[in-house]
Amino acid sequence: MKTLRVKALLVLLAAAFSANAAPLPKPDRGGVPESKLYDYGVMGPPATPAIVSAANAGLATALPAGPYQANWNSIRKNYQPPAWFAGAKFGIFLHWGVYAVPAYHNEWYEKHMYDRDLAWHTEHFGLPEKFGYKDFIPQFTAEKFDPDAWAELFRRAGARLVMPTAQHHDNFALWDSAVTPFNAKRMGPHRDLIGDLGAAVRRAGMRFGVSNHGVENFAFVNPTAQVEARLRERHADLFDPAWADFYNVADRSPLAMSRFLSDWLARNFELIDKYQPDLLYFDNGVNLRVLDPLKERVAAYYYNRASGWGKQVSISTKWVAYAPDNDDSHQLGSIIDFEKVGTRSPSGIRPSPWMVDDTIGSTWGYTAGMRISSAASIIGKLVDTVSKGGFYLLNIAPKADGMIPDDQQRVLLGVGAWLQRYGDAIYDTHPWTRFGDGDWRFTVKGEALYAIGKAGGDNTLASLTPAVGNVTKVEVVGGESVAFSQDAAGLHLQLLPTSGAPLPVALKISGLQPR
Structure with missing residues (x-):
C-alpha cells in the first residue's frame, strides 16, 4: 500500500507541473534577507512543501529502531x-x-566553466560539447x-x-x-x-x-544562454541523457x-x-x-x-x-x-x-x-x-x-x-570568563589557567589582578618556571626576549582556581 501511495503522490506532482512549467517559486530562505543570501551561502534547491513531501515519500526506507522520531x-x-x-x-x-x-x-x-571561466576552459580543454566537466573524471x-x-x-x-x-x-x-x-x-x-x-x-x-x-x-550549474542552446541542440554534456542525473541541468x-x-x-x-x-x-x-x-x-x-x-x-x-x-x-x-x-x-x-x-x-x-x-x-x-x-x-x-x-x-x-x-x-580545555587579554588568549583545564601568546621582554596581563585571585606559580607548558609579579596593574611576566619568534608560547598559571 505504501508503494501505491508514493506512486500516486508522484503522479499528482507530475500532473501539477511539467518540465516546461512556469519558473519555480522562490524558496523560503529561512529568514535570510535577500541582500544577504550570498553572505550566508543559501544555495539549496528552490523547493516547495509539495516537492519536499513527494521527496520524503519517494524513499521508503524506514527509520532504524531507537528513541528518535523524525520531528x-x-x-x-x-x-x-x-x-x-x-x-x-x-x-x-x-x-x-x-x-x-x-x-x-x-x-x-564545474559551476564557472560554463559561464565566467568558459574562455579559459575552452583554451585549455576545448568547448564544453567536446570536453565537459564529466570528462575530467577519468x-x-x-x-x-x-x-x-x-x-x-x-x-x-x-x-x-x-x-x-x-x-x-x-x-x-x-x-x-x-x-x-x-x-x-x-x-x-x-x-x-x-x-x-x-x-x-x-x-x-x-x-x-x-x-x-x-x-x-541541483541549482549549481547555470550555463550562459549561448552555451545552453548549443548543448541542448546537440544533446551534449549537460544535456546528454546519459549524464542528466549527474548534472541536474536538463x-x-x-x-x-x-x-x-x-x-x-x-x-x-x-x-x-x-x-x-x-x-x-x-x-x-x-x-x-x-x-x-x-x-x-x-x-x-x-x-x-x-x-x-x-x-x-x-x-x-x-x-x-x-x-x-x-x-x-x-x-x-x-x-x-x-x-x-x-x-x-x-x-x-x-x-x-x-x-x-x-x-x-x-x-x-x-x-x-x-x-x-x-x-x-x-x-x-x-x-x-x-x-x-x-x-x-x-x-x-x-x-x-x-x-x-x-x-x-x-x-x-x-x-x-x-x-x-x-x-x-588546547585539548580538553574550556574558556575562561574572558577569552583574552590583548594579544594573549586564555583557556582553562582543571585548576589551571593557560595563557597563550607571543612572548617578548616584559608582558603584563592586565586582567589578572589580585582581585581575580593570587597567582602562585607561572610556568611554560612542559618547560621552565617563569618569574612574575602581581599587583593592581595585572600579572607581570618576566619572559625571555623572544619577540622575534613566530610561534606563541603557552603558560600554565596556578593559584587562581578558575572555573
Whole structure:
C-alpha cells in the first residue's frame, strides 16, 4: 500500500507541473534577507512543501529502531552533543575531488566553466560539447593516494578528527555507492576513497567524519544562454541523457527536484550505514527551512543508528539549518559551524559546542599556485577559536593524484610540533570568563589557567589582578618556571626576549582556581 501511495503522490506532482512549467517559486530562505543570501551561502534547491513531501515519500526506507522520531520535538528531547567533541579541539577537513584535475580558480570549477571561466576552459580543454566537466573524471585517478600515509600525517599534525568531502557540489561521490553510478569506485580512481581513508584514520586513533555538500548540486550549474542552446541542440554534456542525473541541468522540473531530494536522503543513509561516521557535516544548501522534514529524517535515522552502534555522534551544519526557530543559538541535533575565522566566526566566547572550518590556503580545493598560510597563522587561529569555546577544523587540498603538496604538509607538521609541546593548553580545555587579554588568549583545564601568546621582554596581563585571585606559580607548558609579579596593574611576566619568534608560547598559571 505504501508503494501505491508514493506512486500516486508522484503522479499528482507530475500532473501539477511539467518540465516546461512556469519558473519555480522562490524558496523560503529561512529568514535570510535577500541582500544577504550570498553572505550566508543559501544555495539549496528552490523547493516547495509539495516537492519536499513527494521527496520524503519517494524513499521508503524506514527509520532504524531507537528513541528518535523524525520531528524537532523528538530531536530536542533526545539529542546530546558527543562528549568527545568538547575536548578534541582540532581536526582536518579535506576538499578533494574532480575539481582538483583542472586545478583552476577554485573548487567551484564545474559551476564557472560554463559561464565566467568558459574562455579559459575552452583554451585549455576545448568547448564544453567536446570536453565537459564529466570528462575530467577519468583524470581524477588518485593513483598516489596512500590513506595510511595521510592518516599518519594528520595524526602528527595533532588532529583528533578527520573529515573529507564525501561529495562536493559537483555531485561526484567519493565512496562505493549503490545509490549513484557517478562514484569513485566505478569511475576515476576505481576505489572506495572514503572507505579506505576512514579505515586508516581509525587505525591511527582518530575519529572520522564525512561531509556531504550534494544538496547544492541541483541549482549549481547555470550555463550562459549561448552555451545552453548549443548543448541542448546537440544533446551534449549537460544535456546528454546519459549524464542528466549527474548534472541536474536538463530537467529541473518539480518532479525532477523531488527525485533529486529522495536521492539526497538515500546517499546520506548509505554514508551513515557504510561508514558509521562520528560527524556528518552539511554545507549551506540545507539551510532552507522548507527542507526541514528531510533534515529531521536524516537526524532521526543517524542518531538511531548511532544508538545501535553504541557511539556518540553528531550532525554539524551552518547558521540555522538545524535551528527551526531561525535563532542560530537554538540548535537542535547539530553542532553549529562557522566558515572562516574572522569572517563569520564568533567574536567572543560562545556557548559550546561550535566549530569553525578554515582553509590552509587561498582556495578550498587544490589549485595551481594557491597561496598557503604559515604554521604561525594557523596556530593563532586555532588558539583564538579554542579560547572562545570552539573547535578548529583546518581544510587542506590534495592534488588529483592523491598527493598532499609539500607546502601543506610542512604547515601541518609545524602545527603538530607546536601542539606536541603546548597541547595541554588546547585539548580538553574550556574558556575562561574572558577569552583574552590583548594579544594573549586564555583557556582553562582543571585548576589551571593557560595563557597563550607571543612572548617578548616584559608582558603584563592586565586582567589578572589580585582581585581575580593570587597567582602562585607561572610556568611554560612542559618547560621552565617563569618569574612574575602581581599587583593592581595585572600579572607581570618576566619572559625571555623572544619577540622575534613566530610561534606563541603557552603558560600554565596556578593559584587562581578558575572555573
